[in-house]
Amino acid sequence: MKRLILYSFLFLLFFSGSNASLELAYKPIYISYAQAKTISYLPAQEMKNQGKIYIKDQYVFIGDIGLGVHVIDNSDPVNPQKVGFLQIYGNHDISIKGNSLYADNLEDLVTVDISNVSNPILTKRIEDVYQVNYDKYPPNVPYGTYFECVDESKGFVAAWEQVEVSDPKCYTTN
Secondary structure, X not given: OHHHHHHHHHHHHHHOOOOXXXXXXXXXXXXXXXXXXXXXXXXXXXXXXXXXXXXEOOEEEEEEOOOEEEEEEOOOOOOOEEEEEEEOOOOOOEXXXXXXXXXEEOOEEXXXXXXXXXXXXXXXXXXXXXXXXXXXXXXXXXXXXXXXXXXXXXXXXXXXXXXXXXXXXEEOXX
């Protein structure tokens, strides 16, 4: 009788399992909405998804869609230097007039004083200007790519990482 119980236990241990499968998929990396509305000036970053380009004096400002604005010193056009990155989460568009950089920051419009590019200062925020449809898909992936579904209650999706996900429910479609 003890052997029957032992064999039954071993059988269940080895042949039972979950129907969930591990798939190489994308998983969202969340930050709080309050953190996503914080404008920061950081050291130079790698470009991920290029947006608009503006030239002001000897500087080139290049939007990085969803992330912010790269600042490049072009005083020597043969050897341009990345000097910093203005982190503006949820940013898709920028414009410059005079010493002011205008950008969308999620649903808000922000104005940043760039008269000193090494010390940009947020000068104004107008809230709820835009109707925002948050990106719920990983960017630049082929159709049929699996990913972990976005849960907006966890915050703003700041990035995506490719990892093994247990039984992902979402995938990109055309």
